[in-house]
Amino acid sequence: xxxxxxxxxxxxxxxxxxxxxxxxxxxxxxxxxxxxxxxxxxxxxxxxxxxxxxxxxxxxxxxxxxxxxxxxxxxxxxxxxxxxxxxxxxxxxxxxxxxxxxxxxxxxxxxxxxxxxxxxxxxxxxxxxxxxxxxxxxxxxxxxxxxxxxxxxxxxxxxxxxxxxxxxxxxxxxxxxxxxxxxxxxxxxxxxxxxxxxxxxxxxxxxxxxxxxxxxxxxxxxxxxxxxxxxxxxxxxxxxxxxxxxxxxxxxxxxxxxxxxxxxxxxxxxxxxxxxxxxxxxxxxxxxxxxxxxxxxxxxxxxxxxxxxxxxxxxxxxxxxxxxxxxxxxxxxxxxxx
Amino acid sequence: xxxxxxxxxxxxxxxxxxxxxxxxxxxxxxxxxxxxxxxxxxxxxxxxxxxxxxxxxxxxxxxxxxxxxxxxxxxxxxxxxxxxxxxxxxxxxxxxxxxxxxxxxxxxxxxxxxxxxxxxxxxxxxxxxxxxxxxxxxxxxxxxxxxxxxxxxxxxxxxxxxxxxxxxxxxxxxxxxxxxxxxxxxxxxxxxxxxxxxxxxxxxxxxxxxxxxxxxxxxxxxxxxxxxxxxxxxxxxxxxxxxxxxxxxxxxxxxxxxxxxxxxxxxxxxxxxxxxxxxxxxxxxxxxxxxxxxxxxxxxxxxxxxxxxxxxxxxxxxxxxxxxxxxxxxxxxxxxxxxxxxxxxxxxxxxxxxxxxxxxxxxxxxxxxxxxxxxxxxxxxxxxxxxxxxxxxxxxxxxxxxxxxxxxxxxxxxxxxxxxxxxxxxxxxxxxxxxxxxxxxxxxxxxxxxxxxxxxxxxxxxxxxxxxxxxxxxxxxxxxxxxxxxxxxxxxxxxxxxxxxxxxxxxxxxxxxxx
Numbered sequence: 001x002x003x004x005x006x007x008x009x010x011x012x013x014x015x016x017x018x019x020x021x022x023x024x025x026x027x028x029x030x031x032x033x034x035x036x037x038x039x040x041x042x043x044x045x046x047x048x049x050x051x052x053x054x055x056x057x058x059x060x061x062x063x064x065x066x067x068x069x070x071x072x073x074x075x076x077x078x079x080x081x082x083x084x085x086x087x088x089x090x091x092x093x094x095x096x097x098x099x100x101x102x103x104x105x106x107x108x109x110x111x112x113x114x115x116x117x118x119x120x121x122x123x124x125x126x127x128x129x130x131x132x133x134x135x136x137x138x139x140x141x142x143x144x145x146x147x148x149x150x151x152x153x154x155x156x157x158x159x160x161x162x163x164x165x166x167x168x169x170x171x172x173x174x175x176x177x178x179x180x181x182x183x184x185x186x187x188x189x190x191x192x193x194x195x196x197x198x199x200x201x202x203x204x205x206x207x208x209x210x211x212x213x214x215x216x217x218x219x220x221x222x223x224x225x226x227x228x229x230x231x232x233x234x235x236x237x238x239x240x241x242x243x244x245x246x247x248x249x250x251x252x253x254x255x256x257x258x259x260x261x262x263x264x265x266x267x268x269x270x271x272x273x274x275x276x277x278x279x280x281x282x283x284x285x286x287x288x289x290x291x292x293x294x295x296x297x298x299x300x301x302x303x304x305x306x307x308x309x310x311x312x313x314x315x316x317x318x319x320x321x322x323x324x325x326x327x328x329x330x331x332x333x334x335x336x337x338x
Numbered sequence: 339x340x341x342x343x344x345x346x347x348x349x350x351x352x353x354x355x356x357x358x359x360x361x362x363x364x365x366x367x368x369x370x371x372x373x374x375x376x377x378x379x380x381x382x383x384x385x386x387x388x389x390x391x392x393x394x395x396x397x398x399x400x401x402x403x404x405x406x407x408x409x410x411x412x413x414x415x416x417x418x419x420x421x422x423x424x425x426x427x428x429x430x431x432x433x434x435x436x437x438x439x440x441x442x443x444x445x446x447x448x449x450x451x452x453x454x455x456x457x458x459x460x461x462x463x464x465x466x467x468x469x470x471x472x473x474x475x476x477x478x479x480x481x482x483x484x485x486x487x488x489x490x491x492x493x494x495x496x497x498x499x500x501x502x503x504x505x506x507x508x509x510x511x512x513x514x515x516x517x518x519x520x521x522x523x524x525x526x527x528x529x530x531x532x533x534x535x536x537x538x539x540x541x542x543x544x545x546x547x548x549x550x551x552x553x554x555x556x557x558x559x560x561x562x563x564x565x566x567x568x569x570x571x572x573x574x575x576x577x578x579x580x581x582x583x584x585x586x587x588x589x590x591x592x593x594x595x596x597x598x599x600x601x602x603x604x605x606x607x608x609x610x611x612x613x614x615x616x617x618x619x620x621x622x623x624x625x626x627x628x629x630x631x632x633x634x635x636x637x638x639x640x641x642x643x644x645x646x647x648x649x650x651x652x653x654x655x656x657x658x659x660x661x662x663x664x665x666x667x668x669x670x671x672x673x674x675x676x677x678x679x680x681x682x683x684x685x686x687x688x689x690x691x692x693x694x695x696x697x698x699x700x701x702x703x704x705x706x707x708x709x710x711x712x713x714x715x716x717x718x719x720x721x722x723x724x725x726x727x728x729x730x731x732x733x734x735x736x737x738x739x740x741x742x743x744x745x746x747x748x749x750x751x752x753x754x755x756x757x758x759x760x761x762x763x764x765x766x767x768x769x770x771x772x773x774x775x776x777x778x779x780x781x782x783x784x785x786x787x788x789x790x791x792x793x794x795x796x797x798x799x800x801x802x803x804x805x806x807x808x809x810x811x812x813x814x815x816x817x818x819x820x821x822x823x824x825x826x827x828x829x830x831x832x833x834x835x836x837x838x839x840x841x842x843x844x845x846x847x848x849x850x851x852x853x
Contacts, residue, residue, distance in 0.1 A: 036737030037744050044390040044473045044510065044770045046502075047776055052744070066794060088384045088389060088470050091527070097545060161584045169581050170547050174374045174568040177542050177550070182570060211698050284574045288546035294575070296380075296546065301737035 012322040024076070028069050036301050039085075059085065059303075081311070082304035083142055089225045091308040095290060099312070100183030101171065102282070102289030106274050108205045109212030113274075114267060116213060117220025121263075121268070122251070124225040128165065140218035149280035152211040153255045156284070159207060161258060168207050173200045208285040212277050216270050223266050227259035234258075261331055268324025272317040370851050372566035373785060373834065375844065376578040380546050380571045384532040385525065387460055387474040390510035392616075392757040396531050396844040397569070398553055402513035402534030405434060405453070406504065410839045411616060412666070412761040414504070418448060418514055421619040422504060425493070429796035438486040440558045442516045443533040450492040455517035457494060458484035473511050497792045501801055505685055506764040525650040534695035536564045547571055551846070563850040582607065582829045589830040590842055595709050596650060600827040609829045611654040615663040615761045616824030616843040618655070618708070619770075620718075621752045622817055628750035632689035632725070634816025635681040637699075637751065638675055640725040643821060646717050649712040655822035658802065660809035661756070663823045667798075668763025668805035682725040691726050700749035701729035703735065708755045709825065715753050736803030748779050755824060759841035768793060768797035771812050780817040 039055050056062045060071060075082060124136040133239060146154075160168035171185050172178060176197050180289035181188045186205075189197035231237065240250045278291035286292075290309050297305035378661070379393040386398040399407070405419040421435040441450040461475040480500045485493045494503065506512055513534065520528045532540055537559065538551035547848075549569040555561040570587065572578045581599045582590035593601070595611065604611025618623075627633050643657035659675045662668040691697045703715035712733065719729040729751070742748045758765040770790040773781040788808050795801040812818045828844040837848040 034738075035741050036735065037741035039740070039744075043776065045474050045765060045775075047476050047775060048774065049776060052776055054471065058465060083470060085470070086389075088385070089383060094545070133412065156577065156580050160586075161580045165585055167586065168584075169570045169572055169586055170378065171544070172548075174550075174570070175372070175566075284545055284577050286570055286572045288544050288548075288571075292546050292573070299736075335390065 001075075005329060008329065009322060012318065012325070014127075016315075016318050019318065020311065021073075023314045024073070024307070024311055025069065027307055028072065029065060031303050031306060032065050032068070034106055047338050066299045076311075080307035084297070084302050084305040086300040086302040086305065094293060094305065095308055095312055096193055096290055097183065098290045098293045101185075102198030102278050102286055102291060103276065104184050104186060105205065105278060105282070105287055105289060106212065106271070108209035109274055109277075110216070110267070110271055112209050113216030113270075114213075114220060117263075118216035118224065119169070120217060120221035121224030121228070122256075124221055125228045125251075128225075128229070140221045143214055144218040146214070148211050148215050148277040149284060151214050152208065152281050152284040153212055155207045166207050167200075167204050168285055171201060171204050171288075172197065174201055204285075208281050208287060211281050211285075212274055215277060216267070216274065219266060219270060220263055224259060224263050227262050228255055231255045231259045257331075261328065264327050264331060265324060268327070271320050271324075275316055277311060361851045366633070371564055372568070373564055373585065373588040373849070373851070374568045374570060375846065376572040376581040377569050377573075377592040377844065378573055378575070378592045380549075383529050384540065385515075385529045386513035386516060386532075386534070387456065387472045387511050388470075388529075390473045392510065392759060392842075394650075395510060395550060395759065396665070398513055399536065399843065399845060400538040400567070400847060401532060401536045401540050402672070403440065403514070403536050404508050404512050405436075406508035408760070408839070408841065408843075409507055410837060412840050414459050414508055417508070418420045418453075419507070419536070422507075424796070429499050429501070430496045432496070434492045434494065434507075434768065436490040436492070437558060438490050440521065441536050441556055442535045443539040443554055444516070444519060445556075446516060446518060447489070448514060448516075448535045449489045450486040451489075452514050452517045453492045454484040454486050455520075456514045457481060457512075459517075460515070469735070469767050477506055477511060488517065499796050501766045501792075501794065501796050502504065502762055505760050505764070509670065509760050509762075509765070516742065541566075562847040564846050567846040579829075582831075585831075588834050589828060589836065589844070589849075591826075591828050593827045593829055595825075595827060598827040598829055601654060606832050607829055608832055608836070610827065610836075611652055612777075612826045612828075612838050612839065613654060613656045613663075613823045613840075615666065615759060615840055616755055616757045616842065617658060617661055617663060617820045618714075618753070618755050618824060619661050619767065620819035620821060621748065621770075622819060623746075623750055623752075623753050623779050626750050627691075627699050627727070628816075631687045631816050632685040633691065634819075636685040636689070636691075636697075636723060636725060637727055638813070638816060638819045639678045639682040639685065640721050641718055641819070641821070642677045642721060644677070646714055647822060649717065649820070650714055651825055657822055658820040660806075660813050661770055661820045662763060662809055663758070663761060663766075666761035666763065666766070667802035668766055668809055670806040670810050673810050673813075679721075679725050686726045693726060696723075696726045696728045698728050699730070699751055701731045702734045702749055702752040703731060704739075704753065704755075705733065706731045706800050707736065709827065711753065711755075714821075717781065718753070743779060744776065746781065751819070752779065753821075757824075759843065761807070761841070763802060764793070765806055767808050771808060771817065780812075782817060784815075785812065785817060 037156050039052055043051060060068055084091050084094055087094060120136055122134055127133045156168045159166045178185055178194060179192055180187045181191050185201040189201055237250060237255060240254055278289055279295055281293035282289045283295050294309045297309060381394040384387050386402045401799045403418045405417060407415050407417040409415050418440055419434045420437045423433055425431040425433050436450055442448060445704055457478055461472055461478045465471050480496045480498055482495045482497045487493060487702045516533055519533055537554055539554050541552040541786060542550035551567040553562045553565045572581060575594055577591040580591055582601060598611055599607040601607050615767060622628055622634055647653050647655040647657060656664055659673055660669060671776040701719055703712055705712040711738055714733055719731045722729050754771060769775045769777050771785050772778055773786040792804045795804060828834050833852050835850045835852055
């Protein structure tokens with residue numbers, strides 16, 4: 001098991017190098033070919049053409065693109081992603097400060113999405129052939145057809161403005177302060193012993209996480225239902241029934257474990273997409289994560305920051321793929337034997 | 339598997355709902371000397387000398403003090419500087435007398451040495467490898483030296499006349515920073531934990547999310563009435579509307595026009611749409627059909643600005659006839675460009691344009707950069723079509739605009755909002771019409787001849803008169819098509835005593851809570 005897992009991680013690491021080089025080159029070249037001036041919005045109104053040239057030189061934009069790219073790669077190798085032209089701060093610092101917010105949000109979205117998806121999938125399967133199946137089927141189709149950002153707005157209007165039940169701005173109540181330790185506010189509030197702050201962070205996470213989770217839940221529901229239907233024609237289910245096991249036990253202890261494999265793959269793929277979904281959700285809910293940062297970077301044509309965040313997204317997807325492979329390995333005994 | 343809905347589960351659910359409702363306190367639940375503001379943007383950095391960004395000025399003015407400031411009607415006021423004057427007739431030596439009772443948030447005194455550090459030493463400091471020059475390095479390039487004559491007196495010496503120097507002392511990036519503190523903690527340390535001499539100290543900052551300000555009790559002007567101000571950075575306008583509507587903010591800034599009107603009609607809320615000193619203009623380039631002066635002038639006469647203001651800005655966007663705001667020194671009183679479709683048609687006919695052979699132009703606009711920009715551009719294109727100008731309306735992003743502007747490749751017409759919180763005419767025509775400026779679209783030698791002397795004119799009266807003539811000339815030649823003054827939209831709880839500024843500043847130090 002350990003050797004196989006190490007092999008998977010090793011192969012993924014080896015594959016990651018060329019993937020990162022190709023992605024970085026693509027992002028770098030495309031950004032420089034777009035007809036847009038990164039300097040114009042970062043100069044005072046009395047700036048002169050000479051000032052433009054000074055700034056262009058400072059940012060290395062007066063060099064040929066391949067040379068710029070090689071210099072940038074050299075800096076990356078040393079862990080330096082450059083300086084943001086908008087924020088005038090190190091890109092690594094900006095990303096490091098924003099990443100925990102996004103990870104916390106995506107993790108919450110995944111948990112909610114999985115919980116809703118598994119519950120819905122089981123309900124759909126249990127109600128097969130009955131009205132319950134039709135209702136959950138239509139419900140999942142409706143939920144699936146609405147994108148994350150629309151859910152974000154609907155949820156604000158319904159639960160934030162209409163019922164005034166949940167907060168929808170930022171990560172914490174205005175009168176609370178949590179000293180940053182890890183950047184994960186759920187953790188930091190507990191570290192600081194502030195239970196009321198923990199509750200506030202959790203409440204602030206609910207709506208954006210739900211907006212993200214609602215994009216995932218119907219997919220899980222439908223895949224789980226199909227997998228369970230396939231699983232229930234297997235001989236071991238018939239044998240379990242002959243052994244007198246209850247339907248609940250057969251479902252939860254035998255069928256669900258086998259039906260979970262395709263669901264796990266789906267969750268892995270969708271987790272990558274969920275990071276993409278954070279772009280608008282973070283803006284709408286004022287979450288200072290890398291999605292929000294990316295929107296700001298694009299708005300200001302901040303080349304070093306866009307490049308840095310794009311690389312981070314790429315690394316995140318590679319990590320998720322590796323984790324999914326490992327999860328698959330853990331769930332599937334056949335793979336372990338191979 | 340069935341779910342049994344019992345009295346116990348019902349009680350549990352209602353308990354959970356009550357617990358949820360208790361989480362996340364709305365703005366009104368805060369102490370009555372504290373408010374929450376839903377603001378559309380953040381500061382890029384807490385080093386106030388690093389960047390010129392109009393949207394960041396309100397933040398900086400809370401934490402830092404500039405030598406001068408402005409009254410709500412834009413007139414300059416003493417601030418850290420209690421007096422200022424040119425010592426010589428050539429206007430090359432500007433004496434600044436600082437007040438003696440100002441202190442930074444760490445208790446140290448604000449002195450002339452800090453002033454020298456801010457306006458001389460920092461702008462000229464060598465840029466570290468991979469670093470970026472401060473914007474004050476560009477702004478104050480004409481400063482030869484700043485000499486310190488006493489703890490409260492400094493003299494700015496210029497290499498050449500800088501008539502806008504006094505204006506720049508209350509414009510962007512000109513905030514006095516603490517020399518000793520920056521030398522102690524470094525520039526990065528300062529940006530991470532900034533201290534200034536402003537009415538609020540920065541208590542908490544989450545980039546892109548939240549700024550918490552606490553009143554500085556020892557501020558020279560007295561402690562602000564509001565002791566704690568939480569500024570939530572809410573980029574999405576719908577979310578800002580929701581924030582004020584749900585009572586989670588006491589003040590929401592830059593809202594859509596219709597929403598501002600709607601919110602103003604709700605009990606307990608006030609909605610305001612105020613004109614500000616920014617201007618909305620059509621930048622003209624002498625290419626294609628706009629090479630002909632008659633076509634450019636016809637394009638101006640064909641626009642019914644009042645109708646557009648009424649349709650899209652509730653009549654609050656004040657039409658302008660020159661590229662400056664009403665009541666500012668560069669605005670000529672006796673000049674008006676009439677909405678006159680008949681004259682537009684006559685001018686076009688003179689240029690050989692007819693219904694069968696309309697003038698074809700490309701018209702760039704932003705979309706979502708300022709309220710209803712795209713809709714206004716559509717209306718203008720429709721008005722042009724009626725007189726014989728067919729505009730190919732295209733949406734462009736600001737970085738693309740900058741690229742085309744720099745390359746001299748802008749199309750015939752581009753709708754653009756120009757910010758100027760000072761009202762100073764140099765910040766209007768001086769930069770917009772000077773062919774040497776990187777922000778001017780119409781590069782014409784005759785404009786250059788008129789702008790150049792104004793950029794070194796030190797007599798305020800002659801300078802203002804010169805800019806009025808320049809603005810008028812540019813419009814008469816069709817080099818610029820001014821449209822409206824910008825607008826500021828806000829909605830706030832009735833309990834808040836809000837003070838509007840004609841430049842759109844949002845300054846909580848001037849607000850209070852009633853009752």
